[in-house]
Amino acid sequence: MAPVYDDFTAHHDYEGWLADLVVALERHGLSGKRLLDVGCGTGKSFVPMLPRGWEVTACDISPAMLELAREKAGEAVRLEVADMLDLPRFGEFDLVWALDDAINYLLSPEELGRALTGMRANLGPGGLLLFDVNELLAYRTFFAERVVVERDSRRLVWTGLAPPEVAPGSICESRLEVMPDGNDAGAGEVSTVIHRQRHFTEAEVLAAIEAAGLECLDVYGIYTDGILKQPLDVSTHTKAIYIARRCRDQRP
Numbered sequence: 001m002a003p004v005y006d007d008f009t010a011h012h013d014y015e016g017w018l019a020d021l022v023v024a025l026e027r028h029g030l031s032g033k034r035l036l037d038v039g040c041g042t043g044k045s046f047v048p049m050l051p052r053g054w055e056v057t058a059c060d061i062s063p064a065m066l067e068l069a070r071e072k073a074g075e076a077v078r079l080e081v082a083d084m085l086d087l088p089r090f091g092e093f094d095l096v097w098a099l100d101d102a103i104n105y106l107l108s109p110e111e112l113g114r115a116l117t118g119m120r121a122n123l124g125p126g127g128l129l130l131f132d133v134n135e136l137l138a139y140r141t142f143f144a145e146r147v148v149v150e151r152d153s154r155r156l157v158w159t160g161l162a163p164p165e166v167a168p169g170s171i172c173e174s175r176l177e178v179m180p181d182g183n184d185a186g187a188g189e190v191s192t193v194i195h196r197q198r199h200f201t202e203a204e205v206l207a208a209i210e211a212a213g214l215e216c217l218d219v220y221g222i223y224t225d226g227i228l229k230q231p232l233d234v235s236t237h238t239k240a241i242y243i244a245r246r247c248r249d250q251r252p
């Protein structure tokens, strides 16, 4: 996925989206500028934070993704290979976030709980955690559709394999094929990656937040325009966004 990720997501407005997320976080007292970006991919979810003075540590399970993040960020950012299921304690952060589906690659509520526990351990005093999860609408649309993106000399074909009526808590797959332009239906060299994601219900997410020693502060819904809305409406929103902090009665 790494070599085509930026092309495939070229239409995502990270500048605007991250700015809106920071505004939402400031309503909950965000202070300080130390960010841990978990599942950072090629760096799209932290690069816009650099000119705003943030000190960034970022990690991903994929070394290939991190190589591309390094090309964008140079030495300004600490980049580490890490599985969020066994997240090391990289330090104390004012903000820990995991953006754009990273959480949905976890395949059970137990895995979600482990990841959130690791993120919590990286929160400094007063630190905030923010993450998004795909809603059923995303699995019933994007994960059930065929999308073709043509860039440079490549054609990217996304084939959602989810049934139209995905049940809550389902695991859904999509196939992404990368082929030379004009080369459809498998002729020539085609590389294929399967995306496997789990849908998490709001109840599962809230239970995992609590079990990880965190307190949920806010929940938003967004559609593909990225504009934060409340309340979360799973019939019209493709993603939910959760903001949490460490429970006040718990030690670090």
Ligand SMILES: C[S@@+](CC[C@H](N)C(=O)[O-])C[C@H]1O[C@@H](n2cnc3c(N)ncnc32)[C@H](O)[C@@H]1O
Residues within 6 Å of the ligand: 038, 039, 040, 041, 042, 043, 044, 045, 059, 060, 061, 062, 065, 082, 083, 084, 085, 098, 099, 100, 101, 102, 105, 106
């Ligand atoms: C859809 S990309 C999002 C990347 C980036 N946050 C962004 O907004 O562009 C999801 C990322 O999560 C990473 N990922 C998936 N499972 C992970 C895990 N268990 N631990 C760490 N990263 C993981 C993938 O390698 C991928 O880079």
